[in-house]
Amino acid sequence: MSKFNILVIEDEKNICDFITKALSSHGYHAVSVGSGATALSLITSLCPDVILLDLGLPDMDGMEIIKQVRTWSDTPIIVVSARTQEDDKVLALDAGADDYLTKPFGTSELLARIRTSLRHSNKLQNGTGFSQKPYCAKGLKIDFYKRTISINGEFIHLTPVEYKIVAFLAQNSGKVMTYSAVMSNVWGPYAESDNKILRVNMANIRRKLEKNPAEPIYIFTEVGVGYRMTDDEESC
Known part of the structure; x- marks a missing residue:
């Protein structure tokens, strides 16, 4: 190693x-x-x-x-x-x-x-290197190794924090991830309990990813609980 x-x-x-x-x-x-x-x-x-x-x-x-x-x-x-x-x-x-x-x-x-x-940061290796299968769903592709996000082949620019949120949800696609779980993963154990900053980032993410942020197809809100990313598809 x-x-x-x-x-x-x-x-x-x-x-x-x-x-x-x-x-x-x-x-x-x-x-x-x-x-x-x-x-x-x-x-x-x-x-x-x-x-x-x-x-x-x-x-x-x-x-x-x-x-x-x-x-x-x-x-x-x-x-x-x-x-x-x-x-x-x-x-x-x-x-x-x-x-x-x-x-x-x-x-x-x-x-x-x-x-x-x-x-x-996807850098933990086990001798031969570390990589993770890209997330793909409804035209959205997340390459965790390259840290890139694209929709129908068009790359989307996210801030480092926005990328971490989306990547974390994608790596747990299909599961409801609580607000506290997302905040802890992105901002660490000292993240404040108020999820306002998470909601602000999520609003920005939806403006960049969703055709209609009011009717999302990628990231869904479970009111009062957290967020759920649409299920990963078998192939891109």
Whole structure:
């Protein structure tokens, strides 16, 4: 199994040393930097599989790094921060972070969060590589390996968050997925209980996917419960 590249953006040396040592001992290739500017430059050249990001950097706020990276990449970002306020977590997750780990934390929890991020980004491999059969239904095709969505051959642009919602529902097509399950999958365990942000994203998704958003054929609302994606067809 090839080593996954993990970029650690952390300016506190003791924490940085703890994280990189833990990652290296469990088979990951860890690279660490202590400033935001260096990190942004390194992300483009290293192409990490997961980014571990401290928000309190000496030269810029970690929130700015999230926003900049999300303009061109959907690489999983796990915020590792001493900020414990719910507002900070919500802001980071809304900006595009995949998860939020509050300091202090243990090695087991850190590794579990990384495995989850890799699994959700379809990068977890089992020796020969990982791929998943595309989802196809009524002209809609989702290629999970290429992370593309098309309708009757025409590609549809979704934001990273919108893609995660649709992909999660498609991977569980035919099943009713609760609001909390969708939110937890997309925004992580610190997602707020209010599903307003999910409903806003779903409205945008339907405008892009459905001919008539009021009468959807792909994603159905189970009032008060969640959403259900139309059943996957056997072949495209």
